[in-house]
Amino acid sequence: MICVLSVCDRGGTEHRKKQNTLQAGYAADEKVTGTRRFPPDMRPPIVLSTSALLLTACVHTPPPHPRALQNNELCVRYLAQNDLERADVHCDLALEFSPQYADAWTNKGIIAMRRRRIPEAKDDLIKALRYNQEQAQAYHNLGTIYLEEKNYGPARDNFERALKVNPDYAEARYALGLTLLKMGSLDASWKQFLTLVEVYPHFPDAHHGLATVAYQQGRYAVAEQEMRRVVELSPDRADGFHDLGEAQMKLNRFCEGVESFRTCLQRDKGSVECSDALELAQRRCALNATAIGGAGATP
Secondary structure, three states, X not given: OOOOOOOOOOOXXXXXXXXXXXXXOOHHHHHHHOOOOOOOOOOOOOOOOOOOOOOOOOOOOOOOOHHHHHHHHHHHHHHXXXXXXXXXXXXXXXXXXXXXXXXXXXXXXXXXXXXXXXXXXXXXXXXXXXXOOOOHHHHHHHHXXXXXXXXHHHHHHHHHHHHHHOOOOXXXXXXXXXXXXXXXXXXXXXXXXXXXXXXXXXXXXXXXXXXXXXXXXXXXXXXXXXXXXXXXXXXXXXXXXXXXXXXXXHOOOHHHXXXXXXHHHHHOOOOHHXXXXXXXXXXXXXXXXXXXXXXXXXX
């Protein structure tokens, strides 16, 4: 079965800068955040320990103290380096200068998420929203927590609030599409992924989302087409070739599936999933060739 990949969390000023370069894909961001992708319908959909929203100042009332701004910037810098201890020190200093500084509370929530202190992360993010109800990254992170908990209603609500604040928030829109997919709202999920593809045509996870919806709707030719786009954009992704092969198998193109699963195994040599799928595709390809040869034989 085709699986959608996990949404990567980014945000704030850094997020808005990256929105304009999303067409280049997520590879550059992964070098910074260490984000790992994996299918979410068999495993938790969000890797909170490696997902990060790096925020800078955006609160207007009350205005943060200059020293709060400075320390929040240092908190962001250490978060980028995954130095959580120093990041925490500077976020705390920022809050000592400006206790109602929503961005610093959001970064505190990120630190707690990376440490897997989920109740603490929720508290910090809720505080951020108490002080700034237009803190889109706090909504997104809170939605991410609920998504991992499979609490899809609140996850959807928070992603929608993030998009209400910033309709260009691509990661929140992807997460909303993923949440709707898990809720079984396939048409609504398709619309969110299609919106992403229209705005960011080189965003591979959005194409993967479209492929997943199409696969679940039984539109295997569409799923195969979208998965081809995924592997064109991300040729090193084993899961892309695996899911391409799954769509080809549904279309009875078994020998093409062999090539896709073989490439999957080349990308991830230890993948049992790719290995098992390759073995099945090889058997069906051989049987199909035999059947075609037999049908064409002279009596």
